[in-house]
Amino acid sequence: LMMPGRTSALNDNIDVMVLLPDNNTYLFSYQRVFPAIEFARKTLNGSELFGGLKFNVRYENSGCGGDALFALVDKQKEERPDLVLGPVCEYAAAPVMRVASHWNIPVISAGALATGFREKNSEFSHLTRIAPTYLKMAETFLAIFKDFTWRTAYLIYEDDKEERNCFFTMEGVFTVLSEYHIVTDLAVLNSHEERVDTDGIISSTYGSEVVIMCAKADKIRELMLAFHRRKLTSDSHIFFNIELFNSSSYGDGSWRRGDKFDNEAKAAYSFLNTVTLLRSTKPEFEVFSMEMKKSQQESGIPVCEDCSAVNMFMEGFHDALLLYAFALRDVMSNGLTKKDGRQITHSMWNRTFEGIAGQVSLDANGDRNGDFSIVRMTDPDAGTHETIMNFGTNGTFKPMPGFKREWFSLRTAPEPPPPKHIESSSG
Amino acid sequence: LMMPGRTSALNDNIDVMVLLPDNNTYLFSYQRVFPAIEFARKTLNGSELFGGLKFNVRYENSGCGGDALFALVDKQKEERPDLVLGPVCEYAAAPVMRVASHWNIPVISAGALATGFREKNSEFSHLTRIAPTYLKMAETFLAIFKDFTWRTAYLIYEDDKEERNCFFTMEGVFTVLSEYHIVTDLAVLNSHEERVDTDGIISSTYGSEVVIMCAKADKIRELMLAFHRRKLTSDSHIFFNIELFNSSSYGDGSWRRGDKFDNEAKAAYSFLNTVTLLRSTKPEFEVFSMEMKKSQQESGIPVCEDCSAVNMFMEGFHDALLLYAFALRDVMSNGLTKKDGRQITHSMWNRTFEGIAGQVSLDANGDRNGDFSIVRMTDPDAGTHETIMNFGTNGTFKPMPGFKREWFSLRTAPEPPPPKHIESSSG
Numbered sequence: 001l002m003m004p005g006r007t008s009a010l011n012d013n014i015d016v017m018v019l020l021p022d023n024n025t026y027l028f029s030y031q032r033v034f035p036a037i038e039f040a041r042k043t044l045n046g047s048e049l050f051g052g053l054k055f056n057v058r059y060e061n062s063g064c065g066g067d068a069l070f071a072l073v074d075k076q077k078e079e080r081p082d083l084v085l086g087p088v089c090e091y092a093a094a095p096v097m098r099v100a101s102h103w104n105i106p107v108i109s110a111g112a113l114a115t116g117f118r119e120k121n122s123e124f125s126h127l128t129r130i131a132p133t134y135l136k137m138a139e140t141f142l143a144i145f146k147d148f149t150w151r152t153a154y155l156i157y158e159d160d161k162e163e164r165n166c167f168f169t170m171e172g173v174f175t176v177l178s179e180y181h182i183v184t185d186l187a188v189l190n191s192h193e194e195r196v197d198t199d200g201i202i203s204s205t206y207g208s209e210v211v212i213m214c215a216k217a218d219k220i221r222e223l224m225l226a227f228h229r230r231k232l233t234s235d236s237h238i239f240f241n242i243e244l245f246n247s248s249s250y251g252d253g254s255w256r257r258g259d260k261f262d263n264e265a266k267a268a269y270s271f272l273n274t275v276t277l278l279r280s281t282k283p284e285f286e287v288f289s290m291e292m293k294k295s296q297q298e299s300g301i302p303v304c305e306d307c308s309a310v311n312m313f314m315e316g317f318h319d320a321l322l323l324y325a326f327a328l329r330d331v332m333s334n335g336l337t338k339k340d341g342r343q344i345t346h347s348m349w350n351r352t353f354e355g356i357a358g359q360v361s362l363d364a365n366g367d368r369n370g371d372f373s374i375v376r377m378t379d380p381d382a383g384t385h386e387t388i389m390n391f392g393t394n395g396t397f398k399p400m401p402g403f404k405r406e407w408f409s410l411r412t413a414p415e416p417p418p419p420k421h422i423e424s425s426s427g
Numbered sequence: 428l429m430m431p432g433r434t435s436a437l438n439d440n441i442d443v444m445v446l447l448p449d450n451n452t453y454l455f456s457y458q459r460v461f462p463a464i465e466f467a468r469k470t471l472n473g474s475e476l477f478g479g480l481k482f483n484v485r486y487e488n489s490g491c492g493g494d495a496l497f498a499l500v501d502k503q504k505e506e507r508p509d510l511v512l513g514p515v516c517e518y519a520a521a522p523v524m525r526v527a528s529h530w531n532i533p534v535i536s537a538g539a540l541a542t543g544f545r546e547k548n549s550e551f552s553h554l555t556r557i558a559p560t561y562l563k564m565a566e567t568f569l570a571i572f573k574d575f576t577w578r579t580a581y582l583i584y585e586d587d588k589e590e591r592n593c594f595f596t597m598e599g600v601f602t603v604l605s606e607y608h609i610v611t612d613l614a615v616l617n618s619h620e621e622r623v624d625t626d627g628i629i630s631s632t633y634g635s636e637v638v639i640m641c642a643k644a645d646k647i648r649e650l651m652l653a654f655h656r657r658k659l660t661s662d663s664h665i666f667f668n669i670e671l672f673n674s675s676s677y678g679d680g681s682w683r684r685g686d687k688f689d690n691e692a693k694a695a696y697s698f699l700n701t702v703t704l705l706r707s708t709k710p711e712f713e714v715f716s717m718e719m720k721k722s723q724q725e726s727g728i729p730v731c732e733d734c735s736a737v738n739m740f741m742e743g744f745h746d747a748l749l750l751y752a753f754a755l756r757d758v759m760s761n762g763l764t765k766k767d768g769r770q771i772t773h774s775m776w777n778r779t780f781e782g783i784a785g786q787v788s789l790d791a792n793g794d795r796n797g798d799f800s801i802v803r804m805t806d807p808d809a810g811t812h813e814t815i816m817n818f819g820t821n822g823t824f825k826p827m828p829g830f831k832r833e834w835f836s837l838r839t840a841p842e843p844p845p846p847k848h849i850e851s852s853s854g
Contacts, residue, residue: 066529076504095496099496099497099500123493201445
């Protein structure tokens with residue numbers, strides 16, 4: 001039995017609205033992400049099945065706030081796009097996703113990772129998230145908490161009251177740990193204040209087995225130095241730092257500053273576990289990576305020599321276009337059109353496909369399953385880091401060769417804080 | 428010198444979009460408010476200066492959530508209204524006001540009273556608030572705190588996580604008192620739980636001179652009974668209840684339930700001060716009031732016999748249409764048109780005019796100056812209430828004949844809570 005249209009090539013014009021900020025301080029700026037979308041478009045163009053799809057990609061500066069919504073609602077009915085890519089920033093994304101859902105337009109974002117957007121039954125019905133959400137990341141914590149039977153966590157995060165990446169990151173952790181009745185306590189660092197009240201934080205830390213931090217690099221270093229000086233690093237606490245995108249929100253995980261505290265910081269960081277996205281690569285990825293580097297250099301965006309010019313937003317929005325094309329094909333083979341946004345959206349969910357960097361798997365709720373790693377200093381003398389654990393979906397995790405179980409063993413229960421006069425921090 | 432057009436009659440069609448909920452459980456439902464808007468339209472129609480204005484009032488069901496935004500953005504460019512009336516609910520209002528401001532459309536609401544909407548420099552630039560905001564109400568607290576030199580307040584509010592009237596009410600109080608370095612502590616009552624943890628609340632109350640509450644009537648009664656039983660009402664604390672709209676969110680201020688606790692409740696309520704809107708009336712108001720009662724009866728909305736069928740939303744949206752007409756006239760006399768939304772908006776601000784119930788005065792930021800009253804039981808035997816103080820703008824207040832200064836005098840400083848075993852509450 002031949003399904004009509006099943007194997008025939010698609011022919012259609014697809015209007016794509018890309019809502020990303022103009023400003024290159026964002027890792028997901030249009031200048032950075034656009035070449036990745038172009039790459040995907042060319043790939044599809046060169047394929048037999050999708051070569052007839054013509055993508056009209058129109059870019060609008062979303063900023064990181066309300067402008068994204070205005071860009072969408074300013075379109076007259078006949079100008080409305082068939083697909084929205086972005087926004088990334090949560091406050092820009094929320095109203096765009098509401099209106100796009102209302103207008104039956106699929107939205108794919110490599111951002112909008114906040115926990116609230118998991119509600120796909122009503123206002124975010126047309127949202128597909130092509131990057132692993134904060135909730136998925138938080139599940140790695142749950143897996144490791146369960147394995148080591150930890151019961152208490154102290155969450156420290158920085159809040160800039162604007163983008164609020166670390167707030168939303170920690171909201172995911174808080175949500176998951178709370179559901180499993182792990183006792184959590186919170187400390188907020190104000191981004192607009194340079195000083196960190198390390199004394200206050202340390203005295204609140206004593207009762208918790210695990211400390212989880214999300215903050216800019218300098219604040220993490222200040223905290224780790226303080227924890228180490230007060231001897232909290234030795235026996236009674238486990239320390240985690242969340243650093244998902246290697247963006248300035250999360251810090252670069254490095255103890256080195258070239259100041260007089262470098263040695264002390266190196267010693268302190270030997271107790272720090274950094275949770276990050278697991279980045280896989282395959283041979284084909286190299287071509288993509290080189291193209292991206294070239295495009296960025298042409299745009300005047302500084303690219304470091306040895307490191308990858310590709311971030312997960314570039315990967316994500318690249319894969320978004322592929323995913324949309326796959327789903328569109330299936331939906332059209334059932335006699336529907338590009339205007340059936342809801343069906344296209346649902347066809348993207350619960351799907352696994354080959355993305356530019358490796359396999360991409362969307363769960364039944366349209367959120368990407370993520371793989372995460374824990375990186376730790378494995379040579380305290382040299383100060384070098386290695387991946388010590390990898391986390392897959394469903395709470396599975398795999399220790400890597402360098403892993404030592406003792407790093408995660410609490411030798412003493414958390415103690416009450418010492419009386420104030422015994423020790424006082426300097427610096 | 429004659430200003431051209433200054434005294435000539437206006438002639439224009441004005442498209443008005445009314446964004447209110449369909450559901451009559453809201454005091455500001457379309458059915459209730461529509462007759463008030465009609466009344467204003469007729470008044471303008473019968474006037475020499477405004478008789479040429481034709482208001483095309485189109486109603487859209489805003490619900491209390493995201494539907495309001497959809498109603499607005501679904502309009503094609505040529506269908507966009509010249510004026511938006513509503514929404515009232517904060518979460519419905521926020522995105523509507525953003526998009527309307529972006530489209531240069533004036534918005535007048537008798538709601539959207541939350542503190543965040545005072546930011547008129549950017550996203551809420553086209554919003555005029557025709558009812559006194561929570562911040563204005565909070566200024567009455569500041570005035571009385573200053574007069575009696577109270578320094579500490581305990582804020583108790585109920586949160587339904589949906590409309591959040593009491594949350595936004597208390598946010599205003601918190602904002603104002605914090606700015607003046609009055610120490611505040613907070614307790615949240617979950618609307619979805621019937622039980623109130625009175626023990627927990629009472630033990631947190633001891634350190635505060637003043638207790639300010641916003642909750643449904645039954646919860647206020649439960650709290651007052653508990654405070655009274657623990658003898659907190661006698662000497663060391665002052666109690667306030669906020670009850671702005673006589674809606675179910677705020678409770679009806681009554682101690683009477685017909686249960687065995689009525690006498691005790693009456694005694695407890697003799698220590699309770701209720702902050703409410705000052706409602707003025709003038710002879711012309713009676714005609715309006717009777718018309719409103721008639722319209723509501725025709726719509727099948729139950730109207731009580733002795734009490735007023737007019738609430739402040741009906742007054743507000745009535746006055747909104749007058750205000751718009753006055754501003755439009757001034758703007759047009761300067762050669763501008765109904766499409767100059769920003770200028771019309773600014774012409775509405777910093778303006779005083781005769782509303783349906785009395786003088787209405789808008790401040791320079793486009794928010795109505797409000798008058799508030801404090802009502803208290805003045806005859807503890809009969810249990811009857813009277814207005815004991817009236818508050819005007821700029822923190823002025825006026826004691827009424829029944830006022831007694833001793834009601835607001837703290838005879839003893841707040842004490843530490845008694846040891847748990849001494850007294851235990853029953854019921």
